[in-house]
Amino acid sequence: MRISLIMPRFLSFLFCCTSFVCFSQSLLPHQHAHAHNDYKQIHPLKDALQNRFTSVEADVHLQDGKLWVSHNHPDKNTPSLEKLYLTPLDSLLKRNSGKIYAETESPFYLMLDIKTEAGITFLAIQKALQSYPRLRCVRENCPVKIFVSGNRPVSTMVKEGYAGIGLDGRPDDLGKGYSADLMPVISDHFKNWSDWNGISKPSTQDFQRIKDLAQRVHDEKKKLRLWAIPDNEVAWEALLDAGVDLINTDHLAELNHFLNQKRL
Numbered sequence: 487m488r489i490s491l492i493m494p495r496f497l498s499f500l501f502c503c504t505s506f507v508c509f510s511q512s513l514l515p516h517q518h519a520h521a522h523n524d525y526k527q528i529h530p531l532k533d534a535l536q537n538r539f540t541s542v543e544a545d546v547h548l549q550d551g552k553l554w555v556s557h558n559h560p561d562k563n564t565p566s567l568e569k570l571y572l573t574p575l576d577s578l579l580k581r582n583s584g585k586i587y588a589e590t591e592s593p594f595y596l597m598l599d600i601k602t603e604a605g606i607t608f609l610a611i612q613k614a615l616q617s618y619p620r621l622r623c624v625r626e627n628c629p630v631k632i633f634v635s636g637n638r639p640v641s642t643m644v645k646e647g648y649a650g651i652g653l654d655g656r657p658d659d660l661g662k663g664y665s666a667d668l669m670p671v672i673s674d675h676f677k678n679w680s681d682w683n684g685i686s687k688p689s690t691q692d693f694q695r696i697k698d699l700a701q702r703v704h705d706e707k708k709k710l711r712l713w714a715i716p717d718n719e720v721a722w723e724a725l726l727d728a729g730v731d732l733i734n735t736d737h738l739a740e741l742n743h744f745l746n747q748k749r750l
Contacts, residue, residue, distance in 0.1 A: 515540045515587045516745045520595075520711060520732040525555045527738065530570050537742035540587075541595035541732055544571060545636070548607040553614055557601075567611075571596060572618050575630055579620045585629050593623065593631040595671070595732075597654060604637035612649055622650035623667075631670055643668070655708065657699060666707040671732065674699075676712040684716020688724055700729025719744050 521527065521534040524542035534542045546567055547554045553567035554560035575596065578586055586594040600607045611634065615622050623631045633652030643653055648668060653659075655669040657678075679699065680692035696712070703710040709731035715721055722733050722744055735741045 513538055513587065514589045515592075515594075516742065517590075517592060518726060518731060518733050519738075519741055519745060520597075520734050521738055522713065522734045522736050523557065525565070525570060526557075526736075530555075530565075531574055533738050535586075537738040538587075538745075539738065539742075540592065541597065542571075543597045543599060543635075545599045545601050546607065546611070548602045548610050551610070553607075553610055567598070568614060568617075572614065572621060576618045576620055579629055584620070591627050593628055596621075596630060596632045597671070598632060598634050599636040600634055600638065601636055604639040605642055607637065608634060608639045608642065608651075611651065615649075615651070623652070624650040633670055635673065657702075660702050660706060664706075669708060671709045671711055672703045673711040673713060676715045679712065682716065682721075682724075684718050684721035684724075693724065693728055696725070696728040696730065700731075703731075704729065 515538045517540055519534075519537070519539040520541040520543065521539050522543055523545065524530055524534055525544050527533045530544075531542060544555045544567065545557050547556055547560050547564075549560050554564045555567050555570050556564045575586070575594070582588055585591075598611060611632075615632070621630050621632060622628075628650075631652060632650075633654050635654035638653055640653060643651070644664075652667070652671075653664070653669045655664065655672040657672060657674050659669060660672065679696050680688060682688040682692055700710050710729065711732035711734055712725065712730055713734045715725060715734055717735050717737060719740075722735075722741065725733060733741060
């Protein structure tokens, strides 16, 4: 009798873990953690959630009318955007009362780096999201914020509307009146701000340049992300101190551990 009561619960738990992701939705997520090229992880999205990330990045190609996730040209083994990200995130929202993480109202960020032609790929993303209305950020404090980078259809999105999808901004976009709703994040190459190697301390001048940029970004209520950073604890610490909001990393477990230590 006891076995018959326990087994259904165990099988339900096992199915959850193997079919999508097994992580504690009650854990407080890391607001500063961004998974660079998340699709290259052993378990895309799953590893990010298990390590309590709140931002992930995926390169997207439009081919044969479908959206594929890959850095280079898609092939027969390339997974679709829907399979890798849209369906799992939508399933989590259904299962977790409209949230990705139960302990926060802050959104989960999905950055789509468009690798094909900007306009038609953006239209394909809009069309795909028609099947996932929960993933369209059309209200304040939405649970998931999708924003596009790479080949960005800036003029189209500004003139014709963006239907709950945001833009990944650049420093040159600051001061142009773009709202934080349209442009929630400002991103740039780290080398545009510093040649620091992440081993010794950064120069005072470089640190101040990044700090000043962060202040300009924060004045517009946006988040700052720098890519191609020295991807180690020394750099993470310095960038957080300078005001960088999203730490761009390929080392998910290590950044999780680092941020956990900072909370102690």
